[in-house]
Amino acid sequence: MKRFCCSLAVALSLAVVPLAQASRASADLPGGVQAGPCVEGVCEYRLQNGLRVLLFADASKPTVTVNLVYGVGSLHENYGETGMAHLLEHLLFKGTPKHPDIPGEMQQRGISKNATTSLDRTNYFASFPANDETLDWVLGMEADRMLNANVAKADLDSEMTVVRNEMEAGDNNPVGVLMKRMRSVAFDWHNYANMPIGARSDVENVPIENLKAFYRTWYQPDNALLIVAGRIDAGRALARVAAHFAPLKKPMRTLPGFHTVEPVQDGEREVSVRRSSELSLVAASYHVPALAQADNAPLTVLGNVLGDNPNGRLYKAMMETRLAAFATASSETLHDPGLFTLMSVLPKDGDPDKVEAELLKQAEAIAAAPITEAEVTAAKQRIANAIDKRASDVNAMAMALSEYQAAGDWRLLFVQRDAIEGVTAADVNRVAAAYLKPQNRTLGRFVPTAVPDRAVIPAAPAVAALVDGYKGRAAVSAGEAFDPSVENIAARTESFVIGDGLRVSLLPKRNRGQTVALTATFRFADEQAITGRSEAGSWVGPMLMAGSKRLDRGQIAARFDALNTQAQVSGGMQGASIGLNGKRESLAEALRLAADVLRNPAFPQAEFEQLRLQAITGLEFQRKEPGTQASLGLSQYFDPWPVGHPLHVQSIDESLARLKALKLEDVRAYHRDFYGTAEGEIAVVGDFDPVTLKTELQALFADWKSPKPYAPISTHYRDVAATHERFVTPDKPNAVLLARQNISINLADADFPALNIAVAILGGDPLKARLGDRIRQQDGLSYNVGAGLSADESRTGRDDNGSLSIQAIAAPENMGKLEAALREELVRLVADGITAEELRSAVAEKKVAREQSRAADGAIAGLLSDHLYYGRDMSFEAQRDAAYQALTVEQVNAAIRKHLKPERLSVFVAGDFK
CATH class of the missing domain: 3.30.830.10 (Metalloenzyme, LuxS/M16 peptidase-like)
Incomplete structure (x- = not known):
């Protein structure tokens, strides 16, 4: 799962009332549910136990997203307990007494799931084809694990090593390592100094009692926002929310308060990271106000003016001149004051001093070349385009609302949009002068200064003063309820x-x-x-x-x-x-x-x-x-x-x-x-x-013909003997394993569906497939392990250059155990075959995945394009759907025995094998 991470006209001749508002106006609310504010089709409700609910109905996409946001992130962790919010995020997939196998139950229903932990919040989200039964199950499961997750010592012991492996993977990334070090130096006391992944010693040693106490404190209805978006009937959805969540009691405890305010920075700071890598970086961070503070909007515009590629100032000053290979800038939008960061990547033979000087010049000498109205207008257009695209995608809106909720209130999404539209060049130049100054910088350098020039970060106003009574604009024009069959x-x-x-x-x-x-x-x-x-x-x-x-x-x-x-x-x-x-x-x-x-x-x-x-x-x-x-x-x-x-x-x-x-x-x-x-x-x-x-x-x-007509290059199966190769990459705490066996297979072959299902059972789901269940869930060796099948395609004849591929990551010292487990599972699959239950689950997941892949316009366009090239039509998809549904255990096992040969598997590993 991926971790931590940043008004349109009504359609022609359609005067559509947003479904959420229409349902709200016409239906009685369930008992104990109180209506809250409605903005541009997004409507809030509150339960007596404190749970806030957002409904955002859109009939034009046949999917539903459920996003449950808890107001807890690395900001809320105590000394010695960093990484707890993120660790708990992992453990909530380990199940409850009522739902002992959450990943498996989600897989059976074809639910795309994920969870993320950030500085301010943790969220759990699921997306699936619109279906009242699936929605009801997801709501029931989330209500159950809100209070009844196992959070067991055995699960902690196994998942701790998985999280540690995720941490090691992050430590392979020079950008991630530098940003983590800079954040720890930029903040003296505020918990924004800590990344959600936490300290390794804390993750490895946190007592289970502490983790349970953390869970009982923060995972409660009065600290959560439930977002349900997509093709829903708002009245029925609200009734099911109330049925599952209203019985949860409002907790007696009072949520802990946090009163730490980061002091004004009093001088330049510097941090250097020395690790093995070919990549050189220079970056600078400056303290800036929270999202709710008025200066955040012009700072967002400033980040776009500086960091856009290819029209940003950094691009023109550093990339066009080939001083840097890459350069960017952005401003954080958080609950508390965060950072504005500029970063550049040097060519191998680049001059760090010149890059640093130019980067700081672009940040701290804006007064000498003020931001122009034309630059601000272009930046606002780019930002508005992104906002407009998000507003057209109800699922993207469901995810974005969680970020603004974490910053104080979901309505800030609209307030910030409006504020950005009003930003002027004078505003941008003012905030640049106020915050992008040497004594507010973490590059890191300390220079004694006789007359400090400090940047005072203004306090954010009460969020209620910004959002109470806010009505917003007309909701985005709705589309038709398209059937993606x-x-x-x-x-x-x-x-x-x-x-x-x-x-x-x-x-x-x-x-x-x-x-x-x-x-x-x-x-x-x-x-x-x-x-x-x-x-x-x-x-x-x-x-x-x-x-x-x-x-x-x-x-x-x-x-x-x-x-x-x-x-x-x-x-x-x-x-x-x-x-x-x-x-x-x-x-x-x-x-x-x-x-x-x-x-x-x-x-x-x-x-x-x-x-x-x-x-x-x-x-x-x-x-x-x-x-x-x-x-x-x-x-x-x-x-x-x-x-x-x-x-x-x-x-x-x-x-x-x-x-x-x-x-x-x-x-x-x-x-x-x-x-x-x-x-x-x-x-x-x-x-x-x-x-x-x-x-x-x-x-x-039609008229532009190539001087050389097209003919594809044919590709064919080649038997390759098994080998084992090992590459040493010093100072890399995360090792990588890749394995492959060539297979003679074409997408149109009769046994492709059976073999594809077999490989999905082996390694399709990183949490529930055999490799994930054994290597991640049971042995706790890897954060990411999976397998895939590559099948050839051809317009004429039968190209057959297919392959089985397996990939995994682990700590270098665990790579031997991981490879042994991987080979054992492959041998077991060939020897014993699959079970009827595995086949039912995999076929159900494949059915939902194929249906959902036909729900997005871009995916449909890609599918139609493929059919045009290969001389197929949608009947091919119907036949393939039918082939999956008709599979038997015997067919899949026969395909396994025919194609999968463990003795021909080649393995390649790379890492710091000391």
Whole structure:
């Protein structure tokens, strides 16, 4: 599970009342439930035991998200007990007397689950296809584990090592390590000095009695906010919430209060981390106010002005000049005063002193070059686009509301949005001068100063003064209740061919916020044509968005921002692609802009050198990374292609040599000699006019034919003998294991569904599959272990280059035990096969996963595009669904015996094996 982490017009001719408000107005509230404020379709209710409930109904997406937020994070931990909130987050998946196997029960119902712990809060969230029975089960389970989780010593002992392994994985990341050290230096007394992962000694030694007491204190209804969002009937949902949560008694205890206020920083601070790595970083952090304080909004805008890529000041001053390979800036939005941080990544031969000087100049000398109104307007547009996209996705809103609740109240989400819209350049320059100053900085340097110039952090006002009576704006325009079934998608999709070979599928539907997703893939060239030119071919794609003959990189990004469209134009050796996620009103213009970028790239020399610098820096960094070493070793061992072949796996040194020898003219020539758009696939799903779009697609793409017609490179199974390789990566406390066995399998093969289910039972769910249950849940050796099946696909013939892959992480000293357990489970699977119960659970999970994958516009577009390429239609999905449902234990076991060969498994491990 991932841990710690940062008003639209009503649809055409539709005057839709938000479902949550409509239900609220027409239905009586359950007994003991009190109505609270309603803002833009989000409505609050309160139970007598103190539980706050938010309902956000949206019929346009066939999913439901339940997000239970507790007001407890690392901020609330005591001395010697750091990491307890995060550790408890793990243990709540260990079950209750009523629900002894929460991951298993979730898997059976096809529920996508996760939980996160941050500085201010812990949340547990589940997402699933809209279903009253599943919603009722989730609500009942969450009400049960709110008070009745086992929190047992045996579970603590096993999960402690898993959490420690997660900590070790984080310690492999230079950025994460530096940020953790800087935070501990920036704060003297406030608990924001501590990351949620906690101190290793605390995690390893916390008494179970302390953890139980922590649980009983904070996991109570009066410290929780329950968010239910998606395709729900608000009245029925509220009734089920009340049925499960109202019986929970309001606790007698009073929640602990926290009165520590971080003192004003009185001088520059410095911290240096010295560890084995090829990556050099320079960063600076400054204390800034809490989210509720008025200055937070202009600070958020300032972070975007400085940190945006490619129009931010840091990008232009440090990345365009190749002083740094990467640079960014952002401001925290927390319950208490947090940090504003700038960070830069140096090239391998970069000058730290020059990078540090420029980074500090960009932060602390803004008065010499004040932020302009144009910069503020562009930043506010980018922020507004992100907010608008979030508002169009009810599930994303459900998650965002938890972050603002953690900062004081969920309504701050709307208050902050409004505040950002009113920010001026004068505001941004004022907060830059007030907070981005040397004596408020943690870089870390201490310099005695005769006349201190301290930054006083203003206190935040009472949150109630900001949110009480707040009404907000009109809710985002709602869409239709789209049925994502195979039959409905097939019935509503129109497929046709433009010109000789451009295949198109269009699925128009009314969406919340009038959103639309487009994916286009254009194909060209064959194996013979690109041999010897593959390096140049792989570099055309990254250069496309670097500038066209009309617009430079920054102007392209700004134009897509103005069109409220997320866009990517990219390419590779045998194809180019366009991906758009935007709005009905701007689709045509965004598509024309993307086509111009694809057809008329400028290939500027400066951008080429900058991208090459980034690539070289990244390759040098990877030299000592365990994951890279294991992955590269495995890929080279299984590589069937000779040196010089376009698909040959290069070493880091080979990649660096070819990269340094590459000339921009080679890249230009590749685009000239191969690119075209007359052959390929385009799929569009969402809110658009199909008649207009057909004309646009014909005009933009049909006439540009590649000089070299497309032919795919065939791939075939190759029997590879088992081997075992070990790579030593000093000073890396987390080790990586990768394993592989080649398999002759194609996606269309009759036994693919059976083998796919078998591999899912072996390693699909990191908590409940056999590998996860044995290695994580029982043995406590790894935070992340899993297995996957790769099956080949082909347009003609039968390409069959498939494989079984297994990956895991662990402490280096535990890698031997982990590998032994992994091999034992694989041997047991082949020898004993699966059980009927495992098959039922895996097929049920697969059914829900496939249904849910067809609920998102982007996923549907990708699916339609694949069908166009491989000559399939939605009947393939219906047949595959039926094949999964019809599987028998005997079929799966036969596929296991036919394809899985433990003796042919190759294992590659990398870590600090002292």
